[in-house]
Amino acid sequence: MPNIYNALVVKGRDTVGQQINVTCEVQQLLGNNRVRAVAMSATDGLTRGMEVIDTGTPLSIPVGGATLGRIFNVLGEPVDNLGPVDTSTTSPIHRPAPAFIELDTKFLIFETGIKVVDLLAPYRRGGKIGLFGGAGVGKTVLIMELINNIAKAHGGVSVFGGVGERTREGNDLYIEMKESGVINEKNIAESKVALVYGQMNEPPGARMRVGLTALTMAEYFRDVNEQNVLLFIDNIFRFVQAGSEVSALLGRMPSAVGYQPTLSTEMGSLQERITSTKKGSITSIQAVYVPADDLTDPAPATTFAHLDATTVLSRGLAAKGIYPAVDPLDSTSTMLQPRIVGEEHYETAQRVKQTSQRYKELQDIIAILGLDELSEEDRLTVARARKMERFLSQPFFVAEVFTGSPGKYVGLAETIRGFQLILSGELDSLPEQAFYLVEVKEIILSTNSGQIGVLPNHAPIATAVDIGLLRIRLNNDQWLTVALMGGFARIGNNEITILGNDAEISTDIDPQEAQQALEIAEANLSGAEGFE
Known part of the structure; x- marks a missing residue:
């Protein structure tokens, strides 16, 4: 008799003579030399009396470098029409979780290079993160950026498990990964990710096991x-x-809300294998669908018990053009504690959240009465919150082919310093648009010695900036003009930082108010007594 979880192969021909080769997994031993197994692929054409072969082992799949850049199904078979895969190294999908003595219990931050994540909801190395986001808010781009950054900054690789995905979404992800270079078509071995899909049209057995294949x-x-x-x-x-579907097929009594009685056990058997050991780590980011937005539903509730952090993507931020559209207030992390991240990081994150929360509370008042009706303190809070909101934006490496702006990996120390400057008020004079991390083609400054143009890779300099117009040529060749009340410019490392005494975008200046200010200034100057 085959053991539980053994793979069985059913071979034969259907009624029209087509070859059938179906792999099943043993789930129950019924006695009298009978077992109950769940199919891992379509069962069309199966008939009684077909030959069934016990492989003697659980499902085994190819592993190692040969899997990078390829797409597999639950059985570890390539489905990308790029030829066979080296199967000299295989591993069974059913394995015990690492022993306690092998675990690495240190609380280590997993730096992603994405400012909003690293500051407000840091990931734990070897932890589990829930990613909440609807269609069109940048979930796929965020996933690809994380895959790209771990390969460059941490020398690691990524595995993507599509569990019950739409075929279209899986295909779109594969195409975008090729376009962005995450999958290297010219040299597959240099790719940074392996893909495993168990699509929506697959039998429940395949969708239940594809997560284990990826893991x-x-x-x-x-x-x-x-x-x-x-x-x-x-x-x-x-x-x-x-x-749940497999449980019903096996005749088990359903539990709460119709879920399988073994829900917690099945979830635990997957999640407990996702951890850090003394050799390396698996950091998991899991998209979580919440049925009817009911967080008490047994499925998401069981998942939440295993998560170390949640990253929530906001449609409101995406509508403003702020990417990544990570909500700074709804995203959480168990790692954001002073003893883990340090006092400086913790205090900065809390002040950012407090300022953002106050801005959120004031938005209704602003919508009804306007910004001018707020107190001076609240106006300052709103101004800083809007600057922080834009400073959370960041160009991604994987989006370069779409935006034309080179990506940027931002270290944690640089992120903390940037937010501290905003919170301290040192940058209150700068306009909000200055806080987008954007790539520009040219900047024209007014200095004591006349106007100077700054192009990419300009030699490092530091100079005072005169009162006048600051002209910025964006990547789309449009010009942005800013009225600058003098200041200081520092150029270096292909970056320019301008600290102004006051600044306003020319399109935001009211012509009537500007004319009145000019007339008042001229009147004051004409009436002033000269020096002898």
Whole structure:
């Protein structure tokens, strides 16, 4: 008799003579030399009397460098029409979680190079993060940027597990990864990610096990190659949903809300394998669907118990053109504690959240009465909050082909320093637009010695800036003109920082108010007594 979880292969021909080869997984031993197994692919054409072969082992899949840049199904078979994969190194998908003695219990921050994540909801190395976001808010781009950054900054690789995904979404992700260079078509071995899909049209057995297939590939990179791995699971709810379907097929009594009675056990068997060991780490980012927005539903509630951080993408921020559209107030992390991240990081993050929360509270008042009706203190809070909101924006490496702006990896120390400058009021004189991290083609400054033009890769200089117009040529060749009340400019490392005494974008200046100010100034000057 085959053991539980053994793989069975059903071979034969259907009624029209087509070859059938279906892999099943043993789930129950019924006695009298009978077992109950769940199919991992379509069962069309199966008939009684077909030959069934016990492989003697659980499902085994190819692992290692041969998987990078390729797309697999739950059985570890390539489905990208790029030829066979080296199967000399394989691993069973059912494995025990690492022993306690092997675990790395240190609280280490997983730096992503994405400002809003690293400051307000830092990821834990070897932790689990829930990613909440609807369609069109930048979830796919954020996923690809994380895959790109871990490869460059941490020397790691990524595994993407599409659990119950739409076929179209999986195809779109694959195409975008090729366009952005995450998957290298010319040299597949240099790719940074392996993809495993169990699509919506697959049987529940495949959707239930595809998460384990992706996790097994990630475990090999962690345990054998001793690398830091990023594991994406989209969507973890579909894993639970598939388990519920299989449970019904096996005749188990349903539990609360119709879910399987083994819900917590199944979730734990997957989540407990996602952890840090002394050799490497698996950091998992899991998309979480919440049925009917009910957070008390057993599926998301069981998932939440395993998460170390939540990253919430806001449609409101995306509508403003601020990417990544991570909501600074709704995103949380268990790592944001002074004893883990340090007092400076913690205090800065809390002040950013407090300022953002106050701005959110004032938005209704602003919409009804206007900004001028606020107190001076509240106006200052709103101005700083809007600057911080824009400073949270960041150009991504994987979006370069779409935006034309080179990506930027921002270190944690630089992020903290930037927000401290905004909160302290040192940058109150700068306009909001100055806080977008954008790439420009040219800047024209007014200095004591006349106007100077600054192009990319300009020699490092520091100079005083006169009162006058600051002209900025953007990547789309449009010019942005800013009235600057003098200040200081520093150029270096292909970046320019301008600190102004006061500044206002020319399109924001009221012509009538400007004319009145000019007339008053001329009158004052004409009436002033000269010096002898």
